[in-house]
Amino acid sequence: GAVVSQHPSWVICKSGTSVKIECRSLDFQATTMFWYRQFPKQSLMLMATSNEGSKATYEQGVEKDKFLINHASLTLSTLTVTSAHPEDSSFYICSARGGTNTEAFFGQGTRLTVV
């Protein structure tokens, strides 16, 4: 299957700093990328959906100014957590879908810890 690479796999940052997470589709063009947040022992919560070259569509309750999503190319999307706080600590997962693909391919996830 197609490969989606997410980087970094884990990051620790100080409260008030910003963190960028990258999601790359390695062998296909990702026309749509999804960003999820997952709390321990819970399901994936969709944060936003982005199409290449256009602004991301955020789910209700997700702060656009805090979670900046950029999908500038068909192989790369980034999620920047701005002014991170301890409550932003979580597992963030991206997924990507290309063209007429019926399935989405998932990155390995990023464990963010804000101290």
Place this chain on the structure above:
Amino acid sequence: AQSVTQLGSHVSVSEGALVLLRCNYSSSVPPYLFWYVQYPNQGLQLLLKYTTGATLVKGINGFEAEFKKSETSFHLTKPSAHMSDAAEYFCAVSDRWQFYFGTGTSLTVIP
């Protein structure tokens, strides 16, 4: 609107026993249905999917699932559980735009 219900947040089976993880869905369009597996601190890996055609779909690692439209179900089964099957399993439905996930079922395999 689309939604997924996974009955049983925790399932325990003995090694070698049948695995049955339940998934019911609702969808306003003909659904695409998926089962994903997640190991600790990792992303999701596709086990199998149903889009069209044969309602019994086979996936990786010996898993299979049957799409039953009349029951709006897509239950996941495996004839004989292996220790390596212990993980979190998510059922998902897609309306071709977004994916909607169930709350997950944690599978424990008892030696």
